[in-house]
Amino acid sequence: MMASNSMITAIGSYVPSTILSNADLETMVETSDEWIRQRTGILERRISASDEGVADLIFGAIDDMVKRYGSALEDVDYILVATSTPETIFPSMASRVQARYGIAACGSADLQAACAGFAVALQMGNGLLLSGLYRKILIVGADALSKITDYTDRTTCILFGDGAGAVLLEASPDGNGQLLAAYSHTNGQGGHHLYLSNLSSTLNGLPLQTSGKIVQNGREVYRWAVSQVTQGIEELIQNSGMTPRDINWFVPHSANQRIIDAMCERTGFEPEQVLSSITYYGNTSAASIPLALSEAVRSGTVKKEDLLLLYGFGGGLTQAGVVLRWSI
CATH class of the missing domain: 3.40.47.10 (Thiolase/Chalcone synthase)
Structure with a gap:
């Protein structure tokens, strides 16, 4: 067991509207729907538009979370964004979240741990809450992998898609973390x-x-x-x-x-x-x-x-x- 003072209090997600199916990929590279299904279990993936970056996916996930739970963001005191596909190295995607939602006083950082990023962010968020310096952390895992996928490589292009998920990680009122x-x-x-x-x-x-x-x-x-x-x-x-x-x-x-x-x-x-x-x-x-x-x-x-x-x-x-x- 571990020291913990945190609990998830809200969750949201977002994916782009464009679908890239296995049948679509059959027209792009030498592959087949059956081959992809057998080796990956994937039927389709979502692809962001040319003018839709990872920040848009992040905002979509946060908006969904706020809509579902009525969550207030003004008292968020730290933002962590796990992504490998930031549109800008700096400013960070986390700082763009701060600007978008007008969060007055908070720290922010992007972290890059690839596909482990969301779990790493939860661990780091828990550590920040345990420090006693923070009470409410917005955590996002988001990637627009279509932007960095080689669609002439049939071994990788069949795998990747775009999306985002967001949670609020808050200090437990009774100190018993989840x-x-x-x-x-x-x-x-x-x-x-x-x-x-x-x-x-x-x-x-x-x-x-x-x-x-x-x-x-x-x-x-x-x-x-x-x-x-x-x-x-x-x-x-x-x-x-x-x-x-x-x-x-x-x-x-x-x-x-x-x-x-x-x-x-x-x-x-x-x-x-x-x-x-x-x-x-x-x-x-x-x-x-x-x-x-x-x-x-x-x-x-x-x-x-x-x-x-x-x-x-x-x-x-x-x-x-x-x-x-x-x-x-």
Whole structure:
């Protein structure tokens, strides 16, 4: 168990309106709907318009959260945005959120932990609340991966989509936090298996492509995910003092259905315990966990007091997860 003084009090999400189906991809690269379904579990993904950036996705998710919960933002005292696709390095996306909503006095920062970003942000947010310096944190996981996808590469372009999810993380009134356990691990030696490079032409002594597009060694990422990431999930469960049967919902990063299936087989989660956004949104990186969670809350699948294990993993190679009790 971990020290915690935080609870999620609101959630929202947003995806662009344009759908990129497997049939659409058949006209773009050498692939097929059957091939994509069998290897990824993806049917379609959402693609942002040419004049729609990640900031627009972020604003859409926050607006949805405010509409659903009537949440006030003026007393937010810190903003954390997890993204790998900021429209500007500086000003940060978090500072653009501050400007958009006119939040008078708050800190702000972007964090870049790729597909683990949302879980990392929850851990960092909990730490800020535990410090006693902050009481209410706005956390967003958002990515517009279509902007950095090579649509001539059939091994990667079938995977990625765009979206955003937002939550409010607040200090618990009674001091009993709902984040119950956490785990993080990094294998930087494997970073060259999944990267995006604009400036550097080498990593770990190996040459990099500098196309400004995602480059992935799918075989090696899969191998890492089903071995080391699975070990991380097991350690998080152990840290929580629970078993997979105690946890209502397993919410992994929606990278690939085959990876999710392998993780369940190795960790003891049943397929019906899984919440995923992979089928209709594809891999949305930092947005995939809050997208899946937001839809499950909206439908009534996730209920107050449910126990959830959220687990992100991806570029870095980085993994991070939390066990929490749902509080709304």
